[in-house]
Amino acid sequence: MTHAHITTWLIALILFFVAISLHKAGKQRGFKIVQMILRLFYLLIIVTGVMLLFSMAAISTMHWIKAILGIVVIGLFEMILGSTTKGKSTGAVWVIFVIAFVAVVYLGLSLPLGFYI
DSSP states (O other): OHHHHHHHHHHHHHHHHHHHHHHHTTOHHHHHHHHHHHHHHHHHHHHHHHHHHHHSSSOOHHHHHHHHHHHHHHHHHHHHHHHHHHTOOOHHHHHHHHHHHHHHHHHHHHSTTSSOO
C-alpha cells in the first residue's frame, strides 16, 4: 500500500505542475481537465493514506501530525491553483507549500512503515 500512496502523490505533484504550466500558457480548457484529474488524485491520496494509517498496529501522534499535514498540503495545492486562476499573488502560499511538503515527505520517510519495500 505504501507504493500506491507514494505513486499517487508523485503523480499528483506532476499533474499540479502541468496544470500550472497549462494556465501560464493560456490553455484554460486543458487546465480545467488536468485540475479535475488532480482532484481525483487528491481523493486517491487520502484513501491510500487512511488505509496506511489504519493498517498499523500502533498509531503514534507523529503519524496523526503527518496525516493532518498531508491534508494541509492538498489544501495548499488547491489554494495555489485557485489564486493562480484568479490572478492573485501566490508567493506566500508557495513558501508555506514548500515547507509543508518537505515536512510531510520527511515524516513519511522517517516514521516506521516509511518507505517499506
